[in-house]
Amino acid sequence: MMKLYKRVAIATLLVLQAGILFAEDGHQLWLRMPLAANIVKIVVDSPQIDETSPKYQPIAIAREELELYVNSNVEIHLAVDAAAPADDGFSITKNGNSIFIKSASAQGLLYGTYHLIRLQTIGKTLKNGQSIVEKPTSSLRLLNHWDNLNGTIERGFAGRSIFWSNKGDIIDQNETLLIEYARANASIGINGTVLNNVNASPQMLTSERIDQTKRIAKILDPYGIKVYLSVNFASPRALGDVSTADPLDPDVIRWWQNKVKEIYDAIPNFGGFLVKANSEGEPGPQDFGRTHVDGANMLADALKPYGGIVMWRAFVYAANSPDRACQAYEEFMPFDGKFRDNVILQVKNGPVDFQPREPIHPLFYSMKHTKVMPEFQITQEYLGESVHSVFLAPMWKELTDVFKMTEGVAGVSNIGDSQNWCGSDMAQANWYAFGRLAWNQNLTSQEIADEWIKQTFTTNKKFVDPVKKVMLGSHEACVKYMMPMGIHHIFAGGHHYGPEPWYAPRGLRADWTPPYYHKADEFGMGFDRTTNGSNNVSQYPEPLASQYNDIRRCPEKYLLWFHHVGWTQKLTCGETLWNRLCHIYDEGVREAESFYTTWQKMAPYIDAERYEQLRIRYERQAKDAWWWRDACLLYFQTFSKLPFPKDCPPARHDLETLKKYHLAIDNYTAAPIDQLP
Ligand code: GCU
Numbered sequence: 001m002m003k004l005y006k007r008v009a010i011a012t013l014l015v016l017q018a019g020i021l022f023a024e025d026g027h028q029l030w031l032r033m034p035l036a037a038n039i040v041k042i043v044v045d046s047p048q049i050d051e052t053s054p055k056y057q058p059i060a061i062a063r064e065e066l067e068l069y070v071n072s073n074v075e076i077h078l079a080v081d082a083a084a085p086a087d088d089g090f091s092i093t094k095n096g097n098s099i100f101i102k103s104a105s106a107q108g109l110l111y112g113t114y115h116l117i118r119l120q121t122i123g124k125t126l127k128n129g130q131s132i133v134e135k136p137t138s139s140l141r142l143l144n145h146w147d148n149l150n151g152t153i154e155r156g157f158a159g160r161s162i163f164w165s166n167k168g169d170i171i172d173q174n175e176t177l178l179i180e181y182a183r184a185n186a187s188i189g190i191n192g193t194v195l196n197n198v199n200a201s202p203q204m205l206t207s208e209r210i211d212q213t214k215r216i217a218k219i220l221d222p223y224g225i226k227v228y229l230s231v232n233f234a235s236p237r238a239l240g241d242v243s244t245a246d247p248l249d250p251d252v253i254r255w256w257q258n259k260v261k262e263i264y265d266a267i268p269n270f271g272g273f274l275v276k277a278n279s280e281g282e283p284g285p286q287d288f289g290r291t292h293v294d295g296a297n298m299l300a301d302a303l304k305p306y307g308g309i310v311m312w313r314a315f316v317y318a319a320n321s322p323d324r325a326c327q328a329y330e331e332f333m334p335f336d337g338k339f340r341d342n343v344i345l346q347v348k349n350g351p352v353d354f355q356p357r358e359p360i361h362p363l364f365y366s367m368k369h370t371k372v373m374p375e376f377q378i379t380q381e382y383l384g385e386s387v388h389s390v391f392l393a394p395m396w397k398e399l400t401d402v403f404k405m406t407e408g409v410a411g412v413s414n415i416g417d418s419q420n421w422c423g424s425d426m427a428q429a430n431w432y433a434f435g436r437l438a439w440n441q442n443l444t445s446q447e448i449a450d451e452w453i454k455q456t457f458t459t460n461k462k463f464v465d466p467v468k469k470v471m472l473g474s475h476e477a478c479v480k481y482m483m484p485m486g487i488h489h490i491f492a493g494g495h496h497y498g499p500e501p502w503y504a505p506r507g508l509r510a511d512w513t514p515p516y517y518h519k520a521d522e523f524g525m526g527f528d529r530t531t532n533g534s535n536n537v538s539q540y541p542e543p544l545a546s547q548y549n550d551i552r553r554c555p556e557k558y559l560l561w562f563h564h565v566g567w568t569q570k571l572t573c574g575e576t577l578w579n580r581l582c583h584i585y586d587e588g589v590r591e592a593e594s595f596y597t598t599w600q601k602m603a604p605y606i607d608a609e610r611y612e613q614l615r616i617r618y619e620r621q622a623k624d625a626w627w628w629r630d631a632c633l634l635y636f637q638t639f640s641k642l643p644f645p646k647d648c649p650p651a652r653h654d655l656e657t658l659k660k661y662h663l664a665i666d667n668y669t670a671a672p673i674d675q676l677p
Contacts, residue, residue, distance in 0.1 A: 023609055024607035024608075024609040024610050025419045025420060025609065026419065026420030026421070026425045026428070026609075026610055026613070027180075027419055027420060027421070029184050029421065029428055029431075029432075029456065030184075030187070030188075030428070030432055030452055030455040030456045031183070031184060031187060031455070032455065032456065033069045033117060033120075033121050033455075034069075034071075035068055035069065036067075036068060036069055036070055036071040036072075037071060038071065038072070038073060039067060040066060040067060040070045040072065040073075040074055040075065040076055041075045041076070042063045042066055042067060042075075042076050042078065043075060043076070043077045043078070044059060044063070044077075044078050044079070045077050045078065045079035045100075046078075046079050046080045046081070049080060049106075051063070054221075054222075055106065056106045057106070057221075057222035058106040058107050058109060058110035058222065058223070058224060059078060059080075059106045059109055059110070060222075061110055061113075061183075061186075061222060061223065062078060062101075062109050062110045062112075062113040063078070065110075065113050065114070065117060066113055066116070066117075069117050069120070070116070070117065070120065071120060072120070072125075073097065074094075074097050074098060074099050075097060075098045075099070076098070076099045076100075076101065076116075077098055077099070077100045077101070078101050078102075078109050078113075079100065079101070079102045079103075079109075080102075080103060080104065080105065080106055080109065081102045081103070081104065082104055083104075084102035084103050084104050084108070085102075085103060085104060085108065085133055085134070085135050086103075086104035086105070086108075086135075087104075087108075087135060087136065087139060088103075088105065088107055088108050088111055088135075088136050088139075088189070088191065088224075089103060089104075089108055089111075089133070089134055089135035089136065090102065090103040090108040090109060090111055090112030090115070090133075090134055091103070091112070091131060091132065091133045091134075092112055092115065092116055092126065092131070092132045093130070093131040093132075094126035094127065094128055094129065094130050094131075095128070095129065096128065099116065099126065101113060101116065107191075107224040110186060110223070110224065111134070111186070111189055111224075112134070114186065114187040114188075115132070115134060117187075118187075118451065118455065121454065121455050122450070122451050122454040122455060122459065123454070123459055134439075134440070136189060136438070136439045136440070137404070137405055137406065137438070137439065137440055137441040137442070138373075138405045138406065138407065138408045138409045138438050138439075138441070139406070139407065139408055140191070140192060140309075140344075140373065140407065140408025140409070140410075141189055141190050141191050141192065141408065141409060141435065141438035141439065142190070142191070142192040142193060142194060142228065142408065142409070142410045142411070143185070143190060143192075143193045143194070143378075143410070143411055143412075143413040143415075143434075144193075144194045144198065144230075144274065144375070144410045144411065144412045144413060145161070145163065145193065145194060145195055145196065145197070145413045145415070146197040146198060146199075146379070146412060146413070147161035147162075147163055147164055147195065147196055147197055148161070148164065148196070148197050148201070149164045149166070149196065149201050149203055149204065149209065150164070150165070150166040151164050151165040151166060151167075151170075153197075153416055154197050154199060155377075155379050155381040155412070155496075156379060156414070156416050157379060157380065157385040157386035157414065157416070157423045157427075158386055158414060158415060158416030158417075158418040158420075158421060158422050158423035158427070159416035159417040159418035159423070160416055160417050161416065161417070162174055162177055162178065162181060162415065162416065162417050163178075163195050163196075163216055164195075164196070164212075169212065171212055171215050171216055171219075174417075175219060177417070178216065178219045178220065179219060181220075181415070182219065182220045182222070182223035182225050183223055184421075184431075185223065185225055185435065186223040186224055186225065188431075188432055188435030188436055188439065189435050189436070189438060189439035190225065190434075190435045190438065191224050191225060191226065192225060192226040192227070192228055192271050193220065193225055193226075193227060193228065193413075194227075194228040194229065194230055194274045194311075194410070195213060195216060195227055195228070195229060195230075196229060196230050197230060198230045198274060198275075198276040198282075198313065199230075199276065199280070199282060200229075200230040200231055200232040200276070200282075201232060202232045202234065202235040202238035202239050203239075204229055204230065204231065204232070204235075205229075205231060205232075205235050205239060205259055206239065207262070210262060210263055210266055210267075211266065213227060213229065213263075213266070213267065214266040214267050217267045217269070217270070221269065226269055226270070226271040227267065227270060227271060228270070228271040228272050228273065228274055228311070229263075229273060229274070230273070230274045230275070230276065231273045231274070231275055231299075232282070232283065233245055233275060233277045233282070233283045233284045233285065233295060234283035234287075235259075236251075236252045236255040236256065236259075240255045242255050244288065245283060245287070245288065246285075246288035246290065247285050247288070247290050247294045247295045247298040247299075248288075248290060248294060248298070249288075252298075253298060253301075253302070256298065256299060256302040257302045259302075260302045260303055260306065260308065264306045264308075270306070270308060271308065271309065272303050272308035272309035272310055272311065272342075273299055273303065273308070273309075273310050273311070274310075274311045274313070274346070274410075275295070275296070275299065275310060275311070275312050275313060276313045276315065277292065277295055277312070277313070278292070278316055279313065279315050279316045279317070280315075291335065292312065292331065292332065292335060293335045293338045293339060295312075296310050296312040296339055296340070296343045297338075297339065297340045297343065300339070300340040300342045300343045301340065303342060304340070304342055308342065309342045309343070309344060310340075310342060310343045310344070311343075311344050311345075311346045311373065311410070312339070312343055312344070312345055312346065313345075313346045313347075313375070314328040314331075314332050314345050314346065314347045314348075314361075314363060315328065315347075315348055315353070315375075316328055316331055317511065319509045319510075319511065320509075320510070320511075321511065322534055323527070323529060323533075323534035323536055324351075324352055324511050324516075325351040325352050325527075325529065325534070325536050326351075326534055326535075326536050326539065328347070328351060328361070328363060329351070329361075329362045329363055329366070329539045332345065332363060332367070332370075333363070333366060333367070335370070336366070336367050336368060336369050336370050337368075337369030337370060338370075339370050339371070341371070343370075343371065344371040344372065344373050344407050344408060345363070345367065345370050345371065345372045345373070346372075346373050346374075346375050346410055347361050347363050347364065347372055347373070347374060347375060348361060348374075348375045348376075348377075349361060349374055349375070349376055349395075349396065349398075349399045351536075352488055352489060352517075353382075353489070354377040354381060354382050354412075355382055355483065355488040355489060356382055356383055356395075356475075356478055356479045356482050356483050356488075357395070357398075357479045357483065357486070357488075357557060358488065358561070359486075359540075359548070359558050359561060359562075360398065360399050360402060360403070362536075362539035362540050364399065364402070364403045365402075365540060365541050365544075366539070366541065371407045372407065373405065373407045373408040373409055373410060374399055374403065374405060374409050374410070375409075375410045375411075375412065376392070376396050376399075376409065376410070376411045376412070376434060377411070377412040378392070378411040378412055378413055378414045378430045378431055378434050379412050379413060379414035380392075380414065380427065380430070381496050382491065382496050383475075383478055383482075384478065384497070384621065384624070385423075385497055386414070386422060386423025386424040386427050387424070387497075387617050387620055387621065387624070388478060388617070388620075388621045388624065389424065389426035389427075389470075389471075389474055389595070389614065389617060389618065389621065390474045390475055390478045391426070391429055391430065391433070391445070391449060391471040391472065391474045391475060392430045392433060392434075392475060393430075393433040393437065393445040393448050393449065394445045394472065394475045394476070395475045396433070396434070396437055397437075397444075397445055400437060400441040404441070405438070405441055408438075409434075409437075409438045411431075411434040411438070413431070414427050414430060414431060415431065420613075424613070424614070424617055425456070425610050425613060425614055426471075426614060426617070428452075428456065429449070429452050429456070429471065432448070432452045432456075433445075433448045433449075433452070436448050436451075445472055446468070446472060449468045449471045449472060450464065450468055453467055453468055453471075457605070457606050457610075458605055458606060460605050462605060463602055463605035463606065466598050466601070466602070467598070467599075467602065469598075470595045470598050470599070473591060473595075474595065476591075477587075477588050477591035477592055477595070477625075478588070478592075479557075479588070480584050480585065480587050480588025480591065481585060481588025481589055481591075481592055481624075481625040481628045481629055482499070482588070482628050484557075484581065484584040484585065484588065485556060485557065485558075485559045485560045485580070485581065485584065486526065486557060486558040486559050486560040486561030486562065487517075487518055487525075487526075487560050487561075487632075488517050488518075488561065489514060489516075489517040490514040490517065490518055490632065491503075491514070492662060492663065493505065493508075493512075493513075494662075497663060498624070498627065498628070498631075498662065498663025499627070499628050499631040499632055499663065500514065500631070500659075500662075501514045501515075501518055501520070501631065501632055501635045501636070502514070502515075502635055502659065518560070518636075519564060520635075520636055520639045521639055522639055522641075523564070523566055523567070524564055524565045524566040524567050524569065524577060524640075525560060525564065525565065525567075525577075525636060525639065526559065526560030526561070526562075526563050526564040526565050527560065527561060527562070527563075527564065528562075528563060528564040529548075529561065529562045529563075530548075530549045530551075530562060530563060531549055533564070536562070537549040537562060548562045549562070551563050551565070552572060556571070556572075556573065556580075559571070565577045567639070567640040567642060568642075578640045578642045579645045581633070581636070582633055582644050582645055582648045583645065583647075583648065585628075585629040585632060585633055586629065586648050586649070588625055588628075588629065589622075589625045589626055589629050592621050592622045592624075592625035593622045593625070595618055595621065595622070596615075596618040596619055596621070596622045599614060599615060599618045600615065600618075603615075624663065626652050626653075627653065627658070627663055629651075630651040630652055630653045630655075630658060631653070631655075631658045631663075633651065634651055634653075634654070634655040634658065635655060638655070
């Protein structure tokens with residue numbers, strides 16, 4: 001298997017050495033290390049190890065990676081040692097001319113190997129006598145692919161699925177790609193992957209699809225990547241001879257037990273199920289008068305004998321609810337402590353839905369007797385798709401700074417079959433950051449950006465410093481030009497790229513329209529979630545509840561999330577709401593423009609292909625920022641009836657035109673906006 005890499009790597013080296021210009025397509029991600037000039041000696045210190053046995057395959061891979069990429073005259077010793085760090089952890093020690101990588105497992109040695117190579121690539125060589133110990137924060141570090149069996153990807157902006165297709169079998173065709181996928185994930189510590197969309201087709205559990213899953217699992221396994229599946233709760237009825245999917249029905253229970261057995265017979269190290277139940281029209285136990293606990297525990301019992309788990313999603317909200325942000329807490333808190341120990345509640349970072357900024361989901365503070373894992377969205381459904389360059393580590397840190405992700409963490413993948421995997425080279429940074437934070441949630445956004453840039457582009461300071469600054473400012477800038485001050489969900493209907501705060505077709509569910517969230521009126525705007533409003537604040541522990549409830553103490557970034565504020569009301573910053581809103585939208589535009597200016601100076605330092613691919617995107621992002629600002633401010637102005645403050649430039653567009661054009665994009669090319677007015 002690894003022979004393949006050797007061939008690819010050697011071919012690359014020959015091309016480079018011959019001085020032939022090599023077209024960069026971003027496919028190598030952050031794994032662009034040059035081949036070592038020397039061959040290091042690798043010694044496996046554990047005599048009991050047979051590197052050809054499946055159990056020790058990670059060691060064979062580690063050996064190969066070290067031989068190819070460690071550029072130093074050292075001898076590297078690998079040892080599986082019960083006294084060394086366990087649970088995927090490892091230690092690396094430099095002693096004279098020897099480097100010792102030790103772990104309680106073969107998999108830990110592979111992680112240690114990638115860590116050593118990473119340190120070398122970013123120029124952090126070990127000093128003599130120095131020792132590093134690493135142990136992952138989260139035991140489950142999973143990607144969630146929202147891939148459909150026909151090959152499309154829900155909220156995917158990078159082409160089609162690398163796993164599934166309608167037209168025959170793409171697994172054989174994609175074998176090399178899947179090895180590369182596994183290797184990239186292992187290099188950042190990801191150890192599991194859910195292969196299909198949470199809006200799951202019952203077809204996923206047919207014998208044919210299980211067989212395909214088995215073949216995928218076999219390719220990913222040597223790299224320590226377990227496979228999991230999203231399941232449709234009504235599968236027994238949809239596929240089986242059972243007339244119901246009631247989780248307390250003996251036939252249904254038996255159906256699931258048999259299905260689980262079939263899966264484990266095919267894939268002995270299968271991970272378990274991810275379930276979206278009674279959410280956005282998906283079936284669930286409530287359809288049969290049962291509860292989330294009934295549903296989750298029934299599946300958990302079926303999986304238990306094999307060591308499998310259930311990740312049960314808390315993303316639930318019903319139509320006609322007065323406040324969608326309250327629902328998951330209301331539905332799940334009463335069940336705290338009632339789930340089996342192999343059930344993990346999978347909770348989105350915020351209580352609404354992966355918005356550019358949300359307060360932390362209240363369940364993270366309150367669920368004390370249930371296993372909880374956060375779900376982040378790596379794919380930029382609400383953050384400019386694969387066009388806007390928005391580095392998400394700072395956003396995720398808002399949660400990881402207050403919640404320890406011991407059980408696990410899931411990230412909705414941004415991977416497709418596009419040549420550079422993610423549609424944009426910058427979007428690769430979010431896949432990378434997710435893995436690194438899952439491994440070590442104490443890493444800072446700066447550290448992650450720094451190591452990613454150095455591995456992916458160059459270690460040249462003239463590139464690293466300005467690009468890092470752009471990346472670190474990009475999330476805040478995006479929040480400013482899209483939805484500052486706690487505004488949320490004012491996206492276009494149908495897709496979530498452009499702004500349509502006015503979107504409210506007659507008859508559509510209110511909570512699927514922006515006015516439900518911004519509540520702009522003649523008096524002001526914002527969602528009153530105080531004790532006088534929906535009382536969402538009371539789902540938070542003190543002192544947060546009181547702080548969010550008090551308009552003078554509520555952080556400005558959440559102001560309109562928790563309060564309906566008058567247009568001319570003076571804020572703690574001294575400005576009125578209207579003026580502050582105008583100024584922040586404006587800042588967002590200026591920042592997006594400065595990103596483009598910075599990027600244009602980066603041409604001398606990197607390859608022309610990736611430079612240009614991103615130049616187009618940064619240009620488009622700056623133009624879109626104007627579009628967002630104008631659309632939002634001009635629309636809210638129809639309520640505030642106030643002029644822009646003097647120091648705010650006039651709008652570039654007029655509201656009528658903005659309403660006429662649907663700001664969408666061709667995801668793969670980020671077509672210029674110039675055709676638009
Ligand atoms: C969002 C997204 C849907 C997705 C859902 C989920 O609402 O737009 O496409 O299915 O989240 O997380 O289940």
